Amino acid sequence: MAEKVKSCCAVTRQRENLQPIETKEVSAVNRVHLEGMIYLEGGEFLMGTDSDEAIQADGEGPVRKVQVQPFYIDPCTVTNEQFRKFVSDTGYKTEAESYGDSFVFHHFVSAETKPRVKQVVQGAPWWWVVEGANWRNPEGVDSTIDDRMDHPVVHISWNDAMAFCKWAGKRLPTEVEWEYAARGGLIQKIYPWGDELTPNGVHQCNIWQGEFPEKNDALDGYLGTAPANSFPANQFGLYNMAGNVWEWCADWFSVGSQHPGVNNLSKGSAKVIRGGSYLCHQSYCNRYRVAARTFNTADSSTGHIGFRCVADS
Numbered sequence: 151m152a153e154k155v156k157s158c159c160a161v162t163r164q165r166e167n168l169q170p171i172e173t174k175e176v177s178a179v180n181r182v183h184l185e186g187m188i189y190l191e192g193g194e195f196l197m198g199t200d201s202d203e204a205i206q207a208d209g210e211g212p213v214r215k216v217q218v219q220p221f222y223i224d225p226c227t228v229t230n231e232q233f234r235k236f237v238s239d240t241g242y243k244t245e246a247e248s249y250g251d252s253f254v255f256h257h258f259v260s261a262e263t264k265p266r267v268k269q270v271v272q273g274a275p276w277w278w279v280v281e282g283a284n285w286r287n288p289e290g291v292d293s294t295i296d297d298r299m300d301h302p303v304v305h306i307s308w309n310d311a312m313a314f315c316k317w318a319g320k321r322l323p324t325e326v327e328w329e330y331a332a333r334g335g336l337i338q339k340i341y342p343w344g345d346e347l348t349p350n351g352v353h354q355c356n357i358w359q360g361e362f363p364e365k366n367d368a369l370d371g372y373l374g375t376a377p378a379n380s381f382p383a384n385q386f387g388l389y390n391m392a393g394n395v396w397e398w399c400a401d402w403f404s405v406g407s408q409h410p411g412v413n414n415l416s417k418g419s420a421k422v423i424r425g426g427s428y429l430c431h432q433s434y435c436n437r438y439r440v441a442a443r444t445f446n447t448a449d450s451s452t453g454h455i456g457f458r459c460v461a462d463s
């Protein structure tokens with residue numbers, strides 16, 4: 151990244167000899183599970199922000215009127231439980247499993263796993279490339295998801311998320327749909343619930359408290375991921391549209407004039423992610439605001455990126 155904006159989030163696979171991943175063709179089971187999904191009627195909304203807090207280089211502004219068609223959306227990000235069903239049904243192998251490693255936040259790596267740290271990311275030394283880290287073993291081979299089945303699945307690349315969507319008869323939200331949903335019908339508020347981060351001192355989302363990246367006070371109750379349905383939902387009934395895990399969108403990332411708020415599904419080098427994660431902090435990476443955005447390559451996976459699905463109405 152050429153920009154100077156500090157980020158907890160930009161961590162991307164970079165390989166000398168990128169080998170094509172063998173992805174098994176997933177049979178398109180045509181079963182749209184609309185039960186449990188929330189219908190949003192769409193319409194016109196104000197996307198983006200011109201506030202002082204906006205990260206200019208990310209292309210958060212200008213504010214523009216955008217039209218959204220009606221669609222269905224999952225109230226929560228896809229959980230470990232749901233992803234396990236998909237894998238047991240299809241035998242799908244994620245990209246992290248094919249590569250043999252994934253990005254893990256340094257605090258979560260045990261002494262036993264330390265010898266399996268293949269690389270520390272330059273410029274973001276809190277990200278370690280851990281051999282054997284994947285969705286079943288989020289912190290490496292000595293970790294499990296057994297006590298986190300209701301948490302968001304992580305170490306999922308954009309390509310993996312697309313495979314899940316295909317199986318489920320759903321799709322990834324466009325960035326426009328994602329922001330419309332996240333705003334929950336509020337107009338130009340900073341967060342999905344309003345303008346105050348902790349109204350009456352009550353935490354509304356899972357982000358970082360303390361000194362990033364060394365000391366996480368976890369005042370919101372969580373060091374890493376939280377259950378996908380934790381914290382109050384926004385006015386549309388959607389959970390964790392801010393914090394917890396970044397969420398993949400369908401669009402390629404772009405900024406500037408080519409980014410008027412229309413869907414960018416045809417070309418690009420990295421995919422949009424939205425919402426921020428348990429690692430974001432105002433002092434460092436203020437990207438849990440509802441207008442904030444960043445990107446990652448379609449084959450990258452980390453312990454703080456997940457996804458939620460939408461479906462056509």
Ligand SMILES: [Cu+2]
Binds near residue numbers: 157426427430431435
């Ligand atoms: Cu961040």
